Amino acid sequence: MMDFPDSDLAGRPVIEKNRTPRPSLMATLRQGARMMWRDARAGELRLLIWALVVAVAAVTSVGFLADRVGQALTRDASQMLGADLLLEADAPVAQDQIDAARQRGLEVSRTWQFPSMASAGDAAQLVSVKAVEAGYPLRGSLRVAVDPVTAGELTNDIPAAGTVWVDAQLLALLNIGVGDSLGLGDSHFRVSRVITYEPDRGMQFVNVAPRVLMRADELEATGLVTLGSRVGHALLVAGDPNEMAAYSSWLQGHLQKGQKIATVESGRPEVQRTLDRAQRFLALVALLAVLISAVAVALAAGRFMVRHRDGIAVMRCLGAEQRQITLMLLAEFVLVGLCASAAGGLLGYAVHEGLVYALGNLIDTELPAPSLMPALQGLVTGILLLLGFALPSLAQLRHVPPARVLRREADGGRLRGVLGYALGAVGFALLIWWFAGNARLGGVVAAGFLGAFGAFALVAWLCVLALARLRGWAAGMPTLRFALAGVVRRRAATITQVCALAVGLMALLLLAMTRTDLVAGWQRTLPADAPNRFLINIQPDQREPVQNLLATHGIDHPTLWPMVRGRLVAVDGRQVGPDDYDEPRAKRLVNREFNLSYGTQLPAANRVVDGRWLNPNAPEVSLEAGLAKSLGIGVGSVLTFDVAGQPIDVTVAGTRSVDWDSMQVNFFAVLSPVALRDAPQNWITSFHLPADRADLPRELLKQFPNLTVFDVGSILSQLQSVLDQVITAVQLLFVFTLAAGVLVLSAALTATRDERIREAAVLRALGATRSQLARAQRLEVWAVGGLAGLLAAAGASAIAWALSTYVFDFRITLSLWPWLAGIGVGILAAWGGAAMALRGVLRTPPLLTLRQAG
Known part of the structure; x- marks a missing residue:
């Protein structure tokens, strides 16, 4: 049927x-x-x-x-906490907080952490010292090895008396091995183990300094911790979950200034x-x-x-x-x-x-x-x-x-x-x-993509209109005329091709410019003799000897600034705390101790923006303008700082803008000498160390073991290494973006494939040669790729300029390479996309095509 x-x-x-x-x-x-x-x-x-x-x-x-x-x-x-609960503080933990945990049958252990210099022979290196009590860590285990190449073994012990455990990185930096001597302040220790895993260090995204782990009962003999030293204190607590919950609840109501609780649930929020x-x-x-x-x-x-x-x-x-x-x-x-x-x-x-x-x-x-x-x-x-x-x-x-x-x-x-x-x-x-x-993040992504696509589409449309006017000038060049005709006739497809490829290329170029031109622009803001070393923890009786030693090594007239630890506790007689502010930065500022200083001269990298500089004979303070804005403090306000348990009242004389990139010693709050001269203090300075004076840090530490030398250059190099790793990872994904752009180009070209076959058949029937059409096709594709690369370079350069001007606050000198690279890569990508989409277009017999069309 x-x-x-x-x-x-x-x-x-x-x-x-x-x-x-x-x-x-x-x-x-x-x-x-x-x-x-x-x-x-x-x-x-x-x-x-x-x-x-x-x-x-x-x-x-x-x-x-x-x-x-x-x-x-x-x-x-x-x-990552080393405990069920971690109490972090910038001052020693109160004894009643420790006793309250022990009364509930909980285990406790304390740690002290601070940067210092470690020495071995004539070599010295900035390290992160961590002093621990017996029982550390309360959760998890350390993993240590007998040498840098041996697999580590779990241990619940701490270093024996007279010994330290160190990162393998430190052994390489100081050119020593397990069993050798390591100097910390006034003491010397034997390196007995290599740390291969430290549980509460967590996922260490930036290792500023290698670890040195020592016993807490040997810390005092080193002389590294003195009045005013910046030390991070921590109390680790672990035990029965019910008792832990009760202790955590009690502790929340008995937190002191500068203390915060990190729990298992918080999971190291800074890492998160x-x-x-x-x-x-x-x-x-x-x-x-x-x-x-x-x-x-x-x-x-x-x-x-x-x-x-x-x-x-x-x-x-x-x-x-x-x-x-x-x-x-x-x-x-x-x-x-x-x-x-x-x-x-x-x-x-x-x-x-x-x-x-x-x-x-x-x-x-x-x-x-x-x-x-x-x-x-x-x-x-x-x-x-x-x-x-x-x-x-x-x-x-x-x-x-x-x-x-x-x-x-x-x-x-x-x-x-x-x-x-x-x-x-x-x-x-x-x-x-x-x-x-995140709905906002998704909306910004989509809007940004559509915005860039729209801008590129507008420019591409204007360029196509301009090319349409050029067709008459190419009357004597048939290949060029064919290419221009193809671009103009397939206007929508051409604009789509240009936009998609340009967005992918712009992402790659912007990433490359961020790593090169923006970093170079930031480096140009620093003079050749900008400070590259910071010297901290100078005791009052060491000021003159340190200055003399620096002078003998060609460091003339370094400026030493006093540094006093203090906390803002009141504004205009009203007690202040984190709960008084909504802005996260303001909460952090009020909840921390400040490094206060005093002086008679305005620091070189500072400029008064409101009010005036200090009267040295009146109790006054000059604040960094950003801090004053965050805390809502104006000229004339009376601030109360807690310095070593003593309240100090000062009047805000003015605010300053601070050039933090100058590498000079800078402070949020500078007081008049009359307010802080008698407070417990140490001193700090920065200086430029020429390459031929590399022995100066060793000489400083030899005479003054308590000093800490920060090599800013090496830290910046380390951070740059981290940045390079992140950018390398991101570049792997930007390849997907470029590949997607090439696919759009290929899809747009494929959509015109049948039309191109018919056009080629008609033109060949009218006398055009296959080589002429092939050259015209190449010119058309090159024009699309070149225009996409040009737009990508323009977009990347504009975004890089905006970042340097409004985010990083320095001038960028835009170079020629992004434009050349953009055009070159755009032409190659367009050529590759055309090879995928237009293969065989010119090989189709014209007679067969015309018969099918008929």
Whole structure:
């Protein structure tokens, strides 16, 4: 029996007495799978699949990294504290707080931590000294080794009397080994073990100085801790959960100035904040790749729709219903989404391993295996991306009328296409919100992307208009005329290509400029003789000898500033505390001890912005302008500082702007001498140490073991090394952004492939040679890539300038290399995209093309 369609050629349903039974659901799904296999082999789905793979890989690579680090934080929460509860203080912990814990049967242990200089022979090195009591740590275990190359063993002991444990890094810096002597202040110790794991150091993202672990009962003999020394105190508490909860509740009501509680639940918030910022920044990069990939998916799906309309029309004439066509297309696209998402997830897992490797020692803990959540997130990303941006094209295919077999202009579904894109946009917005974890962050990402895309589109449109006017000037150059005609005639496709590639290139160029030009610009703000050493903990009776020693080594007239520890306790007679302020910075400022100073001269890197400088004979203070603004303090206010238990009242004479980048000694609060001259104090200075005076720090420490020398140059170098590692990791993800841009370019070029084949056939029939058309095609692609690179360089330079002016506050000298690199890489990327999309366009026989068109 012959099958009849369920509608006539105009799309109207007809009534049949003997209809063929409707195909089963499984038969329709099998047909969808066969269509996917056929289209994949024919290359119809190649760009669609690659766009999904790139987007899913970008999402999952960040997801796997964030998931593993988050699990490590949860796993190591107690170990990162070394206890169930950690009380941190900038003064010795009160005895009643210790007794209250012991009365509840809880274990307690104290630690002292501060920077100092360690010496071995003629070598000296800044170290982070940590003095601990027996029982440390109360949770977790130290891991120590007998030498730097041996695997460490867990231990619950602390160093024996007369010995210290150190980081392997310190042995290399001082060129010593286990068993050698190490000097700390007035004492010498034998290095007995190498620390390979310190539980409460956590994930150490910035190692400013290597660790030296010593016994607390030997700290006093070193002479390193004196009145006014900056020492971090900590009380570790552990025990029964119920008693811990009761003690924590009691302690909350008995906290003193400068104390704060860190619990297992807080999990080292400063580390968590660092991880959150890093994860969000990486998420921004991944979202950028996903956003660009969405454009590629939409373009590829649009081409899929155009090339399948005739086939769908024939199927409608042969009896296929809308429901059957919808199910077949959904089956095909869902299978494509599942396969591409699986491949993207595997690629993302491999890339995340590269991220872990690139971050190097920034993550110095063993990461647990990832959960399935990032893989699920990638799968949902792929499906939402595909259906959200392919749905409009699928809707149009579903409604292709049978009449299209006879009349090509028959079409419809434009309203349905708009509705499909609206649904896709909503789904994609939910995806951004889920992945970013923050509606504002997702909104900023999407708005920033659309803003850059819009600006690039406007410039690209103006450039296309300008090229249209140049076509008449190329009358004698047929190759150039053909290229210009192609750019102008395919205006929408050209603008899409330029914008997508420009956004990807701009991200890469901005990252490269941040690491080079911005860093170089900051370095140019420092004079050649800017201080590169800070000398602290100078005792009052050491001032003159230290100055004399510096002078004998060519350091003339260094300015020594007194440094006094004090806490702001009242403003205009009103007691103040963290609860009196809403701004986080203000809360931190009120809750900390200040390094106060006094003097008669305005510091060199300071400028009075309000009021006046100090009257040396009146109790006055000059505040840094930013601090005064944060705390709401104005000229004339009366401040009360607690200095060694004594209240000191001073009147605000004025505020100052401080150039913190000058590397000079600077203070938030400088008082008049009459207010602080008799307070307990030590002294600080900074100076420039020439390369040929490298022996000066050793000589200083030899005569004054209590001094601490901060080598700012080495610290900045170390921070730069950390920055390089982070940038290297981020660059791995920006490759996804560039790849997504190339895919959009390829998708846009592929969408014009049929049109280009017909044009080439007509031009060859009219006498154009294949070589002429090939050169014209290259020129067109180079123009697109060059313009994209030019826009990317302009955008990156503008953002770099804005960062240097409004964020980093220094001038940047924009160089030529980003423009040359942008244009060069843009041309290469466009050429690569064209090679993917336009292969074989000029090899199609013109006669065959013209016959098919006819």
